[in-house]
Amino acid sequence: MTYKSTRDSNLKITSAEAIARGISAEGGLFLPEEIPTITLEEIKEFSALPYSARATKIFKKFLTDFTDEEIEMCTKNAYSTKNFETENITEIAKLDNKYLLELWHGKTCAFKDMALQILPYLLVVSAKKLNISKEIVILVATSGDTGKAALEGFKDIKGTRIIVFYPEDGVSPMQKKQMITQYGDNVLVCAVKGNFDDCQNGVKAIFADKDTETALSTLNCQLSSANSINWGRLAPQIIYYISAYADLIEKGEIADGEKINIVVPTGNFGNILAAYYAKKMGLPINKLICASNKNKILTDFLSTGVYDCNREFYTTSSPSMDILISSNLERLLYLLSDDESIKNWFDQLKKTGKYQVNSDVLNKLQEEFYGGFCDDKETQDTIKSVFKEYNYLADTHTAVGIKVYDDYVSKTDDKTKTLIASTANPYKFSQAVLQALGGNISADEFTQIEEIENISNLTIPKSLADLKEKSPIYKDIISKDDMKNYVLNYIKSSK
Numbered sequence: 001m002t003y004k005s006t007r008d009s010n011l012k013i014t015s016a017e018a019i020a021r022g023i024s025a026e027g028g029l030f031l032p033e034e035i036p037t038i039t040l041e042e043i044k045e046f047s048a049l050p051y052s053a054r055a056t057k058i059f060k061k062f063l064t065d066f067t068d069e070e071i072e073m074c075t076k077n078a079y080s081t082k083n084f085e086t087e088n089i090t091e092i093a094k095l096d097n098k099y100l101l102e103l104w105h106g107k108t109c110a111f112k113d114m115a116l117q118i119l120p121y122l123l124v125v126s127a128k129k130l131n132i133s134k135e136i137v138i139l140v141a142t143s144g145d146t147g148k149a150a151l152e153g154f155k156d157i158k159g160t161r162i163i164v165f166y167p168e169d170g171v172s173p174m175q176k177k178q179m180i181t182q183y184g185d186n187v188l189v190c191a192v193k194g195n196f197d198d199c200q201n202g203v204k205a206i207f208a209d210k211d212t213e214t215a216l217s218t219l220n221c222q223l224s225s226a227n228s229i230n231w232g233r234l235a236p237q238i239i240y241y242i243s244a245y246a247d248l249i250e251k252g253e254i255a256d257g258e259k260i261n262i263v264v265p266t267g268n269f270g271n272i273l274a275a276y277y278a279k280k281m282g283l284p285i286n287k288l289i290c291a292s293n294k295n296k297i298l299t300d301f302l303s304t305g306v307y308d309c310n311r312e313f314y315t316t317s318s319p320s321m322d323i324l325i326s327s328n329l330e331r332l333l334y335l336l337s338d339d340e341s342i343k344n345w346f347d348q349l350k351k352t353g354k355y356q357v358n359s360d361v362l363n364k365l366q367e368e369f370y371g372g373f374c375d376d377k378e379t380q381d382t383i384k385s386v387f388k389e390y391n392y393l394a395d396t397h398t399a400v401g402i403k404v405y406d407d408y409v410s411k412t413d414d415k416t417k418t419l420i421a422s423t424a425n426p427y428k429f430s431q432a433v434l435q436a437l438g439g440n441i442s443a444d445e446f447t448q449i450e451e452i453e454n455i456s457n458l459t460i461p462k463s464l465a466d467l468k469e470k471s472p473i474y475k476d477i478i479s480k481d482d483m484k485n486y487v488l489n490y491i492k493s494s495k
């Protein structure tokens with residue numbers, strides 16, 4: 001199977017190249033030329049397999065230039081109890097007709113671990129296959145969770161270096177502490193004066209800059225990405241939707257082939273796009289429900305077909321979704337149209353901050369997706385009511401998903417059984433969670449999480465509790481225009 005770009009359908013590269021490069025030279029995103037299929041029989045066979053073997057089966061369909069041994073090496077190393085606190089890797093919690101797919105049992109307590117534990121292995125294998133001898137420099141823009149998960153995945157991986165940029169005031173205190181205390185000889189973490197979009201635009205601009213590429217090349221380095229613009233981030237996320245479906249059949253919760261809805265709290269559109277790919281592969285999915293916080297650009301887009309960034313940016317209690325430019329939407333729109341349209345729309349987006357898709361594309365979008373949003377107050381009320389009713393503690397992002405789903409049901413009366421992606425451990429967003437529980441807010445993050453533990457009886461993950469004793473290593477704060485020089489200076493000084 002070859003890969004092409006959303007802005008160049010004629011491109012033909014291997015999956016190893018797509019993963020090693022991260023983003024296409026003309027600015028487009030890589031994607032497979034066709035979507036492989038999976039049968040219900042194959043899905044049902046998953047129930048006898050551990051997660052890593054399920055992952056192997058899916059990767060074989062997408063990474064056809066990898067050998068079986070290479071894929072197995074990657075999946076076995078990534079999806080083990082060394083990296084995840086449960087044998088099953090993911091868990092499903094049942095709250096009446098809702099199934100919460102807990103994707104946060106990895107080291108950094110957010111769903112990003114599901115892809116970022118395996119990406120370094122995929123990347124190292126890809127580089128080897130392509131005879132790349134240069135050091136691979138991973139640039140990451142993060143709204144909080146990707147940064148830490150990428151640092152954990154890439155720390156001390158030979159032949160790689162990783163630089164993470166996060167918005168100075170745009171991440172939770174726990175997310176910040178996780179990142180700035182990261183050990184590893186090949187890592188660097190830096191705050192940017194701006195929001196996530198500034199970080200993401202800065203990173204994309206460095207990728208597109210030919211002078212930087214040349215300068216890095218003379219230093220024997222080349223860039224790659226660990227954001228969900230990298231196909232190596234997307235592919236691993238398809239697996240858990242299929243795996244969860246197999247688990248629901250196995251547990252007798254759904255019948256063979258029964259359609260389910262999937263709800264995804266969405267920011268960069270990566271996680272929900274993975275669910276869409278699962279559907280196109282053949283997973284029986286009815287509606288894909290795209291849940292946003294007060295930054296509801298996707299809700300508006302799905303109802304009007306107009307993507308308009310000319311609006312206020314809000315900092316919310318679900319910071320990993322505080323995004324106005326959802327990169328992976330480009331892949332979805334390409335699948336529903338063609339490369340010429342993509343170039344057109346994204347040109348307009350660059351020039352005017354806005355584009356409008358035609359009615360044909362809008363109709364196709366609305367057939368597959370429902371979009372909704374809620375604000376911080378509703379998020380908090382949802383955490384509170386879910387805890388009261390089910391003794392289940394949801395994080396702020398997951399709560400957005402639950403609320404949007406409840407609204408969807410009231411509006412449509414759709415009784416389809418529904419899987420909601422639960423994307424983070426509530427301890428990562430202690431202030432909002434504690435407020436929802438009616439506990440005492442304190443200036444100290446660790447006093448707060450202990451208070452949550454007292455109220456909820458949910459154990460604080462060790463990786464978060466351990467942060468209390470760790471001192472910050474990284475203190476740099478730079479302006480968004482200095483990101484390029486910052487990268488170059490660091491690479492020069494590391495040589």
Ligand SMILES: *Cc1c(COP(=O)(O)O)cnc(C)c1O
Binds near residue numbers: 112228270272424
């Ligand atoms: C990254 C993240 C999201 C959004 O996922 P996208 O793939 O960017 O849409 C939602 N919740 C949490 C906790 C996250 O870390």
